[in-house]
Amino acid sequence: MADTQHTPPKTGITADGFLTDSWYLAAPSAELKAGAQQRIMMLGEPVVLGRTPAGEAFALRDICPHRLVPLSAGQQVETDGQWTLQCPYHGWRFGTDGGCKLMPSLTEDSPYDPSRVKVRRYPVHEANGAVYIYVAHDPRSAAPPAVPPPDFGPLPEKPKFVIHDLFNAQMDDAVV
Structure with missing residues (x-):
């Protein structure tokens, strides 16, 4: 019997059986x-x-690489003409591209380049009242x-999204 706990997942499938290299519905617009x-x-x-504030949807890994604080607890601030997400702990600022734009503790003569620090960025597609990651x-x-985003066409005037629900099945098996 294979040791599934220590076997790396196959390409395209997470350890929990979810498909990767795929688009997922994240939220209604x-x-x-x-x-x-x-x-x-x-x-x-x-x-x-x-x-x-300019209207651009974005998705990043919700963990600051500095001290592992949730970036979602921070605030959006403008940095050098672009919107950034500021970590609430030490104020590091990340652009919507995932790159670090500012480390307040660095001095002007510091040789360290903040752009070397990145947080995972997820491509986002917004269409027909839905945001996909x-x-x-x-x-x-x-x-x-690797694949184009889904296109289900225009949604009804009052779409009903059921995003949070419990199923006793893998998500890919539960989608009908």
Whole structure:
């Protein structure tokens, strides 16, 4: 019998049996208010899903690489003309591309380059009243999504989204 606890997952499938290299519905567009963010769980990973004051939807791993604080507890601030998400602990600021834009503790003569620090960025697609996140198998991959985002066409005027529910099945088996 195989030791599934220590066997690495196959490419394209998480250890829990979820498909990677796929798009997942993250939230209805109306739930993302400009200048706000929220924590969601996507395939067992914490994700901060937000919308900049300029209206751009974004998704990043919800863990600051400095001290592991949830970035979703921070605030959005403008840094050098672009919107960034500021960690509530030490004030590190991350752009919607996942790159660190500012480390307040660095002095001007510091040789360290903050842009070397990155947090995982998830590609986001917004269409027809829904926000989708692409979950790549390799978290470090900067390649564009391998498959196009889903297109279900226009939704009814008052769509009903059931996002949080419990099923006694793998998600891929439960989708009908």
